[in-house]
Amino acid sequence: MDNKLMLMIPGPTPVPEAVLLAMAKHPMGHRTKEFEAIFAECTQDLKWLHQTSHDVLSLAVSGTGAMEAGIINFLSAGDRVLVGDNGKFGERWAEVALAYGLNAEIIKAEWGQPLDSEQFREKLEADTDKQIKAVILVHSETSTGVLNDLETINRHVKAHGEALIMVDAVTSLGATSIPVDEWGIDVVASGSQKAYMMPPGLGFVAVSPKAWVAYKTAKLPRYYLDLGKYSKNAAKNTTPFTPPVNMFFGLQASLQMMKAEGLENVFARHKRLKETTRTAVKALGLPLFAADSAASPAITAVMPPAQLDAQKVRTLMKKRFDIALADGQDHLKGKIFRIGHLGFVCDRDILAAISALEVVLRELGYEGFTPGAGIAAAAKFLAESQS
């Protein structure tokens, strides 16, 4: 049915009407008191969301642009860095490191497995002359639905004492708690089309005071992605380059909604959405790609058994119910499907998706579950989580 699309991909995610309509307002000049007030409010609320009192900068870029900025502003060519790689996005940061001539040591794990924090500990402890300048990793690996153990890896980075920690939190920021100041995370990159409940087009980078010290001697070239320019201007509630003003109208509205819901409630909702989804998918007899202990609050990846074609599941979910699920990426293309449940998503959406999935599985001749088992499991879980 036309205009009935339900986005359950890891991004773009659904956007509330209030945000869409805010974005549909006529633009205003960006060098005005009126825009400065909106920008100031957004910046304050971004700090709230990041649990930080330091910089959170907004750039007109995708999440990749935000993370690249977070890497290149604080390093110089030849710097030794550790890069975690257990999926498409970990791979991407290794590519960025290569593109800028960093001396990157890649710490790999299989796609679907979390990064091994012990490998980080070993490398960091062995580095007694403090040559490691940064540890770069993905928090929620969007390609696999794995949540890496940021807290533990960060603890090892803190024990090292010198290295910065740079985190791709594109699908975790706003979906699970990242206490940026308490943990001392140096760089946190995120993007508007995820838990922010916005369309794509804005990237965010939180920067610690320690990272700003590194900035002073960092030599990788940059101009549009030069965070120093953004920070200097943000102090005056403005931007170095023309900001996407309508995106800020939307951001103001979405952050107001998040504040009204409350930070703990936002995180609890994402935890519940994740657990409901996983409980139901298990009850349908479908294997989850990531273990419960390393499950992303934003994305659940499902790897159907051989007799069930993941691609057909997605196609039929779209055709019959206008529900968009995501394909796998790279070597997982056609092998897994991914259910996004981040941002403007409520319990009802999960019920709708699971019910639809039951119908589709049946139509595809898959008999690995008792009819109604998915929804029964979801209903039981939701009832218990209310008590």
Add this chain to the structure above:
Amino acid sequence: MDNKLMLMIPGPTPVPEAVLLAMAKHPMGHRTKEFEAIFAECTQDLKWLHQTSHDVLSLAVSGTGAMEAGIINFLSAGDRVLVGDNGKFGERWAEVALAYGLNAEIIKAEWGQPLDSEQFREKLEADTDKQIKAVILVHSETSTGVLNDLETINRHVKAHGEALIMVDAVTSLGATSIPVDEWGIDVVASGSQKAYMMPPGLGFVAVSPKAWVAYKTAKLPRYYLDLGKYSKNAAKNTTPFTPPVNMFFGLQASLQMMKAEGLENVFARHKRLKETTRTAVKALGLPLFAADSAASPAITAVMPPAQLDAQKVRTLMKKRFDIALADGQDHLKGKIFRIGHLGFVCDRDILAAISALEVVLRELGYEGFTPGAGIAAAAKFLAESQS
């Protein structure tokens, strides 16, 4: 009055309702046939607007990001380049050249004066061993309202034979004809919030086949701004990173409007808006900052005589009539005001602005004109341009 703002700054410019409402639609997945179709249509129409059969790439960046991409993808550190600098934006490309370690020779002209094409000719003719890799210049210098003589400078670059020409067309593309293929312009950068009749948030870069040859050996580091990635993906009607899908909904609508109007009509309208504005401002006895022979089709900068405070003119235009005019930049702050007349602007808007300006000038006690002279001149000009 609330929500009555009339944008007559050089950007953001006014946006048609059809574009705003298109942008207010729910997002869709960017890795879908549906989005590919929109992207393909936009790309085709961008080529039409650029009068090129070659690449026109779309990036989630401001105009600065687009121009930086256009520079850094085709050069290596130490490369000799000529940079034209006769305003804020020429200065900016010199800064980018510096940030990336290019060997930049700056060809300056006073703010308000056009670049001297002869200086380019001399440098290029003297370069017999073809060390100059690129000539970088602004077409319409937004800070001063000067249109540089791109056609003549380009002819000298073509006579050189080796150097690429890289053009900041942020406020000229769509306002005046730039026959990219016919002239052989290698890089043309522009931004959505100008003649495109869109909010800010998308940047565009046209790239010639000759520039792609240079790309193969160019060594400046880049990843998010790597145009090769965009070109490779555009061939499959997609993007390397999550595109701002709602901006593409808007772009589709705005390009459809431009096509319905017709390219020659769009350019003729901008020419008429410029000439009406200049004719009327002259009739009000106010000095224009740029000469008629080098006047931008997008922006008219006015430098009031000493007894008239430019800042007060702007403030009163906003307060009394909700018309936003732009301040001068840097050393011209408070000394000039700039009237933007690009994008979704019609004759009526110019009449409204000139009438309002007459009232404001009178309220400020300025007596350099016969009451009604501005509108009389505008009316005469418009009547004659119809015949």
